[in-house]
Amino acid sequence: MKISLANVEHCPVVSTMAVIGGKWKILIIHLINNDVNRFGKLSMLLKHISRQMLTTQLRELERDGILERVVYAEIPPHVEYFLTPKGKALIPVLTALKDWGFEHALGETGAASQKAKPAIPA
């Protein structure tokens, strides 16, 4: 989520949204928090994300200090992702989002149902 200098109101909420607002980011954070920490595995679970998107999102999350990228010098390549403390601190946010979603949004809102195209088919 790109936020131009002109409209950032130095608001902590906006700052946070800038970090987790990407289309796949909270999902990625959630998966990594559940020990899905390899690129291929993430790619498999997030079936409809392109590899490039996944790379981009991972890089941004890394840049923002949310996760750490650990490269093992092996062939074929082996990379693992972990949440940093800063990333783990996002869990309460995840929880709040989840709680609200459970109670108010599952399969009913216009916004949620329009964008169907499930990330992972049931």
Add this chain to the structure above:
Amino acid sequence: MKISLANVEHCPVVSTMAVIGGKWKILIIHLINNDVNRFGKLSMLLKHISRQMLTTQLRELERDGILERVVYAEIPPHVEYFLTPKGKALIPVLTALKDWGFEHALGETGAASQKAKPAIPA
């Protein structure tokens, strides 16, 4: 409660993000929660939002049951926006976002590090 990895598409987190993920939505919710409930006032405080954007976001939030639009039959037009109970239930989300932002994102991340004057009263 843990989210099943097999059902990420029914993920409440995703549903919630679909509702509040717009560029201005949490800000609008925040302002309305602080009794800024008229179009013109919102437009003034969100200096850099276009009127059309504001209209669109308000309409979407209304469609998603987050806020209620009350029209008074007056000239010049008089419209007020209020959070519904469903919308008020988002306050904990707002709080979680704000808390994380205060502690981890203000003026430091790549995504959110643009500096600006605070224009939104906390």
Add this chain to the structure above:
DNA sequence: GGATGTAGTCAGTTTTTTCTTACTCAAGCT
């Protein structure tokens, strides 16, 4: 009889985000 004020709408364009398809690298196996 023109300006004022509120809450918009409309058409068209630009910017940003996301997707598609093809390609890479280097070791190990067959």
Add this chain to the structure above:
DNA sequence: AGCTTGAGTAAGAAAAAACTGACTACATCC
């Protein structure tokens, strides 16, 4: 000698989000 594997890159296109500037309506005030 070629296929497989994991974790990506590159280039370009398509789709979505956001922006711009001009325009509307109508009662009241000056």
